[in-house]
Amino acid sequence: MLHLATRRLLPAAGALALAASLTACGGGPGDDAPTDASQEEFCSMLLDERGYLTGTDLNVDDVNAWAEDLAEVGTPEGLDGDAREGFEIFVNELADASEDDIEDSADGPKVSDDDYDKVQAFVNSDTVAQCAPDPSAEAPSDAPS
Template structure:
């Protein structure tokens, strides 16, 4: 599946924990639809950011690993804080190797979960 903006561009920095309160019981279908919306808007940063923040409102399905969930939170928080795509690129450089692994775990979770067609 496409690594989308939420894969390459989202190797970002965690700031405030906006996504921490995101639901943890989203349906796989709703989750994958929200991920697809981010992907479809990857060429327009403002639309992609809005879609990523919507993904934060949708949350993640039950059963996501702790590392992948933390990667989700890091990703959504980064979009929340970054007003421009350039901010995301800079934030990527500031991530610790541990946080990069968590974002990669989230990206892998997206690939595995959404490539199978959701629910």
């Protein structure tokens, strides 16, 4: 059984795999995303709390809408450099995704190594790490109440 924190991060991880498998085309909504989002707003959108990716099948319209919302919220102030560029690439690729891209996503990354490294910098950033739920807050207590 997956830990609740892991299950909550799966939508973002699945979308990362999809974004990495798409062909970079440059430009898009991520380029103009704000840089002053609250950490709470950012995490809420990144963790797909609106439920865009909750079904068993990826729907391209939902993936595109999620990307647009991510771009609208933007990132917190502390995310910069390669990690910010990785966010932009991530959002732009999801916003441009097509049904064919989703079907072909298992074929592996189609972005440049440089872009892939930037997306990895975003995913591995402290900003994204702060979105992970605290496992101790969600774990059932063995102590009697």
